[in-house]
Amino acid sequence: MVRISDIITINHLSHTFGDKTVLQDINLSIGKGEFVTILGPSGCGKTTLMRLIAGFLKASEGKISIAGQDMTTTPPHLRPVNTVFQKYALFPHLNVFQNIAFGLNLKKLPKEEIQKKVKQVLKIVIMTDYEERDVDSLSGGQQQRVAIARAIINEPEVLLLDEPLAALDHKMRKDMQMEIKAMHKKLNITFVYITHDQEEALTLSDRIVVMSQGVIQQIGTPTEIYNEPKNSFVADFIGESNILNGVMIHDELVEFAGHRFDCVDKGFALNEPVEVVIRPEDIYIFEMSDAAHFSGQVTSSIFKGVHYEMMVTTPEGFEFMIQDYRSFEPGHTVGLRVKPFDIQVMKKERHCNTFKGTIIDKTHVRFLGTNFECSDTKNLANGTTVNVKVEFRNVNLQDNQEDGMLSGVVSFILYKGNHYHLTILTENNEHVFVDSNDVWDDADCVGISISPKNIQIEIL
Amino acid sequence: MQRKLISFLGRRRNWTIPYVLFLVFFVLVPMSLIVFYAFTNAEGSFTFANIQKFWIHPEAMNTFLYSVVVALITTLLCILIGYPAAYILSKMESRNAKLLVILFILPMWINFLIRTLATVALFDFFKIPLGEGALIFGMVYNFLPFMIYPIYNILQKTDQNLIEAAQDLGANPRQVFLKTVFPLSIPGITSGVIMVFMPVISTFAIAELLTINNIKLFGTTLQENIYNGTWNYGAALSLVMLLLIGITALLNGEGSSRAAEEGNLI
Numbered sequence: 268m269v270r271i272s273d274i275i276t277i278n279h280l281s282h283t284f285g286d287k288t289v290l291q292d293i294n295l296s297i298g299k300g301e302f303v304t305i306l307g308p309s310g311c312g313k314t315t316l317m318r319l320i321a322g323f324l325k326a327s328e329g330k331i332s333i334a335g336q337d338m339t340t341t342p343p344h345l346r347p348v349n350t351v352f353q354k355y356a357l358f359p360h361l362n363v364f365q366n367i368a369f370g371l372n373l374k375k376l377p378k379e380e381i382q383k384k385v386k387q388v389l390k391i392v393i394m395t396d397y398e399e400r401d402v403d404s405l406s407g408g409q410q411q412r413v414a415i416a417r418a419i420i421n422e423p424e425v426l427l428l429d430e431p432l433a434a435l436d437h438k439m440r441k442d443m444q445m446e447i448k449a450m451h452k453k454l455n456i457t458f459v460y461i462t463h464d465q466e467e468a469l470t471l472s473d474r475i476v477v478m479s480q481g482v483i484q485q486i487g488t489p490t491e492i493y494n495e496p497k498n499s500f501v502a503d504f505i506g507e508s509n510i511l512n513g514v515m516i517h518d519e520l521v522e523f524a525g526h527r528f529d530c531v532d533k534g535f536a537l538n539e540p541v542e543v544v545i546r547p548e549d550i551y552i553f554e555m556s557d558a559a560h561f562s563g564q565v566t567s568s569i570f571k572g573v574h575y576e577m578m579v580t581t582p583e584g585f586e587f588m589i590q591d592y593r594s595f596e597p598g599h600t601v602g603l604r605v606k607p608f609d610i611q612v613m614k615k616e617r618h619c620n621t622f623k624g625t626i627i628d629k630t631h632v633r634f635l636g637t638n639f640e641c642s643d644t645k646n647l648a649n650g651t652t653v654n655v656k657v658e659f660r661n662v663n664l665q666d667n668q669e670d671g672m673l674s675g676v677v678s679f680i681l682y683k684g685n686h687y688h689l690t691i692l693t694e695n696n697e698h699v700f701v702d703s704n705d706v707w708d709d710a711d712c713v714g715i716s717i718s719p720k721n722i723q724i725e726i727l
Numbered sequence: 728m729q730r731k732l733i734s735f736l737g738r739r740r741n742w743t744i745p746y747v748l749f750l751v752f753f754v755l756v757p758m759s760l761i762v763f764y765a766f767t768n769a770e771g772s773f774t775f776a777n778i779q780k781f782w783i784h785p786e787a788m789n790t791f792l793y794s795v796v797v798a799l800i801t802t803l804l805c806i807l808i809g810y811p812a813a814y815i816l817s818k819m820e821s822r823n824a825k826l827l828v829i830l831f832i833l834p835m836w837i838n839f840l841i842r843t844l845a846t847v848a849l850f851d852f853f854k855i856p857l858g859e860g861a862l863i864f865g866m867v868y869n870f871l872p873f874m875i876y877p878i879y880n881i882l883q884k885t886d887q888n889l890i891e892a893a894q895d896l897g898a899n900p901r902q903v904f905l906k907t908v909f910p911l912s913i914p915g916i917t918s919g920v921i922m923v924f925m926p927v928i929s930t931f932a933i934a935e936l937l938t939i940n941n942i943k944l945f946g947t948t949l950q951e952n953i954y955n956g957t958w959n960y961g962a963a964l965s966l967v968m969l970l971l972i973g974i975t976a977l978l979n980g981e982g983s984s985r986a987a988e989e990g991n992l993i
Contacts, residue, residue, distance in 0.1 A: 357892075370896035
């Protein structure tokens with residue numbers, strides 16, 4: 268995508284609601300005529316970002332420029348941006364024509380011109396002859412079209428679409444996706460599309476901005492995002508993936524699941540711990556033979572329409588998801604092979620939990636807002652500030668919140684072939700990372716405890 | 728016997744019987760009696776004389792028109808005072824707004840006769856002469872909450888998305904109000920009008936007390952006729968008033984049904 272000029276530039280944008288930070292240091296530029304999708308799970312801050320661009324919210328920090336002008340504090344009615352709202356937000360007291368003409372009427376355009384333009388956009392959204400209809404009498408898809416028509420008739424520099432297809436059924440959504448894409452080509456204006464649907468994002472966008480927990484995780488074209496995810500969150504969120512812990516033995520050789528594999532990644536330290544991503548369609552599955560890199564036993568096989576989705580467990584105890592158009596019966600021993608090019612190696616974001624802490628006395632240290640018993644405080648004076656390290660494996664989770672030293676909520680779950688990597692959000696909004704073999708659900712309330720011998724104190 | 732009773736009570740349909748009886752004896756029968764009396768003379772034979780008397784008799788006609796004018800002025804004042812109040816309340820933080828709404832509605836918990844007597848005492852205390860002005864004041868004072876509440880209710884429920892959509896399409900704050908907030912709140916106004924305009928026409932106590940019987944409203948005329956035993960003429964006048972109320976309701980038909988749907992009628 269050649270960028271003639273940037274239409275939206277966002278610099279160091281942060282936003283807080285009360286003491287909760289929902290957006291953190293967002294930097295993003297969007298080119299004129301580009302189709303950019305902001306993708307992320309609910310609560311990731313994507314809607315807040317959209318509302319900041321539209322002007323419904325005033326940014327706590329940072330700068331937004333639209334069409335070369337600083338618009339950080341400009342009210343919404345003066346921004347060259349129009350929005351298609353998630354729930355359409357059509358005016359119930361106006362008919363289709365009046366809804367679409369709303370913006371032009373405010374601009375006091377001559378009647379004949381408005382009439383002509385409304386006719387034109389109705390043609391674009393394939394709703395000709397619906398002018399006089401009451402908006403309440405339209406179906407969801409038709410209301411959506413009117414909402415789009417109402418926005419594009421104003422010829423904005425930027426069209427914001429806030430999960431516009433979320434309320435439509437699957438088939439309708441597919442059709443509308445194609446129509447939106449065609450509209451983008453025809454209108455030649457910038458589209459900023461907000462969605463939590465990764466498939467939609469991959470289908471529609473020139474570029475995708477993946478967000479999680481108020482932070483941009485990766486910006487890239489759909490193929491970049493899919494083939495070269497920057498971290499395990501992106502890999503997990505976009506499409507299906509097998510994500511495993513591994514070790515980079517040296518350049519172009521990685522070890523995971525108990526085997527060594529050739530790969531194409533370079534620039535890692537010797538024996539650096541890494542994360543490895545393999546897409547389920549990139550693992551070759553066949554009758555056991557010499558061609559196999561490693562073997563496994565099929566535990567389940569589900570027909571998914573185009574392919575079968577099989578779970579295969581290796582003798583070393585790692586589980587892989589594999590997609591293939593042939594099915595192997597559960598119980599069958601199969602040969603597996605991965606091409607070097609299909610192994611995506613990512614730097615590990617973290618190796619161990621690190622917290623800021625304070626020594627309380629000879630046997631106690633305070634971190635995460637709680638006093639923990641600690642076997643070795645290294646005879647430091649009371650009140651000394653230290654780093655506290657706890658291995659992922661050494662954090663214990665309890666079903667009952669009361670059983671733990673503090674409580675938290677499971678906020679992100681990542682399956683790593685033979686264990687789960689969990690992100691726990693504690694009562695005072697800090698993250699604790701846990702490796703566990705137990706199955707937890709998203710939003711489970713848990714108790715957290717750490718045994719005294721597993722708390723390591725590091726002098727600053 | 729007991730089993731019969733249980734099976735009788737067991738059928739849900741039978742539970743409606745008390746209400747049906749109520750409707751028959753307190754709505755249908757009285758209404759039929761009004762129609763019957765309106766079209767008969769003292770001897771009980773059919774006649775149009777009562778209705779004719781209303782058209783010909785200038786006094787009744789004048790009182791009627793005067794009442795309509797008073798009701799119109801009252802309603803208009805209630806809208807002019809009530810709408811801004813409701814708008815401000817709807818913009819307030821909900822906890823404070825709820826408290827204030829209760830304060831506005833609080834007087835309604837006191838019988839309106841007592842309230843009106845208190846108003847009279849107040850006017851006397853400040854030596855303000857009773858009369859037309861006092862009458863309008865009393866009416867507005869009594870009926871204002873019935874205007875504020877439905878408008879507040881609908882404004883408070885206004886879809887924030889619609890306001891944002893209007894802003895997004897280029898409407899400045901004044902245009903947002905004129906093009907979306909106000910038109911969307913019309914069902915609330917309709918609701919308020921129904922609850923103010925019609926009762927005002929038939930009120931007589933407020934007029935009697937606040938004008939020391941100097942100004943007669945249509946309600947007073949009705950009451951006098953019934954009181955003096957001219958039932959047939961009184962019934963005819965009642966019928967005229969019922970028709971008027973019916974027409975207002977019909978004119979508001981669409982609006983009021985929408986308002987009722989949204990639960991704005993108290």
